[in-house]
Amino acid sequence: MAPDLDDDLIRAEAEAALRLHRNGRRDEALSRAMDLAIQHKRSSPLALNLSGDLNMAAHRRNRRRGRGAAADDKALAERQAKFAATCYKMSLDAVPDCVETFAAYGEALVGTGMWKPAWDAFMRAAAIAHPADPAAHRLGGYGRSAGLTRGERVEMAKARLRRAIDCYSNARCEDAVAEVLATVEHHGAASAVHGAAKLADRYPSSARAQCLPAYVAVELARERRGGAAYPATAATPRHKTLRRALATMDTAARTFDRSLVVALFRAKLLACLHDYDAAEAECRRALAVDNPDDPAAHEIPLGSAIGEEYDDMVSSLRKQLCDLQKKLVLLAVHDWASMESEKQSQILSVSIDELREHYSKIDQIAANTVSEARRFSKTHGSWCFWICPRSSGQCAGKKFLDTASLLEHLRNKHPDDLWVNLKSFLDTKLCGKFKTENASQDGYSCHDEMLQFQSIDGMIELVLNLPPGGMKSETLSEMRRRKCSELAEILDRIKKKLRACPKDLSSSEFDQVRSEMQDLWLKFTELSVFDYREAVVPLARMYQWKELKKRISEDGSIIAAWSIDDIFGDVPAEHASLDEKVGHQTGENKVTNKSDNLKA
Secondary structure, eight states, X not given: OOXXXXXXHXXXXXXXXXXXXXXXXXXXXXXXXXXXXXXXXXXXXXXXXHHHHHHHHHHHHHHHHHTTTOHHXXXXXXXXXXXXXXXXXXXXXXXXXXXXXXXXXXXXXXXXXXXXXXXXXXXXXXXXXXXXXXXXXXXXXXXXXXXXXXXXXXXXXXXXXXXXXXXXXXXXXXXXXXXXHHHHHHHOGGGGHHHXXXXXXXXXXXXHHHHHHHHHHHHXXXXXXXXXXXXXXXXXXXXXXXXXXXXXXXXXXXXXXXXXXXXXXXXXXXXXXXXXXXXXXXXXXXXXXXXXXXXXXXXXXXXXXXXXXXXXXXXXXXXXXXXXXXXXXXXXXXXXXXXXXXXXXXXXXEEHHHHHHHHHHHOHHHHHHHHHHHHHHHHHSOSEEEOOSOOSGGGTTOOBSSHHHHHHHHHHHSOOHHHHHHHHHSOGGGGXXXXXXXXXXXXXXXXXXXXXXXXXXXXXXXXXXXXXXOOOOOOHHHHHHHXXXXXXXXXXXXXXXXXXXXXXXTSHHHHHHHHHHHHHHHHHHHHTEEEHHHHHHHHHHHHXXXXXXXXXXXXXXXXXXXXXXXXXXXXXXXXXXXXXXXHHHHHHHHHHHHHHHHHO
């Protein structure tokens, strides 16, 4: 046997193997990791852990393939879990206070069906008072370049333990869940209702078991299309079926509040029932969850989570939650088209008082914005004013009602020899007392403290482009500071032009500089306009969106089977890559042969 390398060289070899794995060369990565573990089994917990991790990744892939009743895949998956468990056990002999390795060891034991030893491993991990730093002997998210503190890395390890225990709870009932799903597929959802309910009672700590009755109910609702097979008079109404499913998912969401699978399923159910507001809120809640539960432990149907590793599956589910948020907008537009014109008109008209009252209950920043805009509009008969580019000091709250007042302020309060000359360069029209107009804007008009929108197009565009967490209110002072930074840049350009201006007023160079100066001043005056409507209209659009969702929910629109299919569309199965197929063909012999070498 070759002599052990020092720790840095072993880490470099391990990192190279991990890169191969992440680049899709999984079979080669697994082989190198196993060789490294065998070579340094008595000196490197890091090499042992990497070998265990890559074997467990292969175990999960083969288990998924094995669900198709391929005996070879199931047998290979069990051998890989057994080899991984051996690696983790040897690592724990060297570093017995590593929470992360104990969690991985327990998962490997679950993969071999050793339930009691797995639970004991989890409990020992939970009892560790002073956990070791995972970065010392693990790769993955604990690399030295990850930029995390020791405390943060330990917390990540504890989160991994929590997920491992959750996976244990769900793995106990996986075969029973598969039987119920097979009943749905071969005999129809009605035949599986009793079995799903019985399973949920038997496994209260399993998110998958608790969601199973709701899944069966949705399948039942999808089957109820009328006709000879499901006559309308004999079938339970689709709406009641989905309501029962939602009640089940409400309980599951409270119990398993870190599950993205549960959240996505519940949000889809709410969408089917036209409660778009609650569906959107559930999506946002789920997107804010840190260290969510392992999607592979909760997935229904089995194998439906997209991605092979935890991070991949979480990323995929978050994308699905974001996509569902956008789909809610399109569903609402469909419902809007069938809404009575009188109700449409009510949504298109938004009073300022109504807007202020709404936001005073949920967002004080937005409420203050609406109140200040309303006061200014009532006092001056306008929504707009000009601001000084100096955002601090006495100028912070100054409002100028025309450009002449602004220019006078700049000359008097911010004296500069160059300002004295600016007026002579500008056309008299550009120095006049221009005021803003309250003419109709694009898509809306404002009269008598009432915003009248022509359509919901602007609302749709705004909502579709919202960040996943929703719109965050910006204070008026923040909006003002943002404008001031842009204005300061234009002022610098104006000053440079003034300094470089030719003294010969009759020269063509002077005419050119003067023209450029006037363009810059025009740009400056346009940008220095502070229009309250820029802040109020987006708030009004979001209020419109809230009201539209409310009206749709109150209308109780008909729930059609096609809409359920559209929302609960089946996720296409992923195709195995060439590397996976090669790994499947050669991996069995490698695990069989190298497991003996590890024990030697």
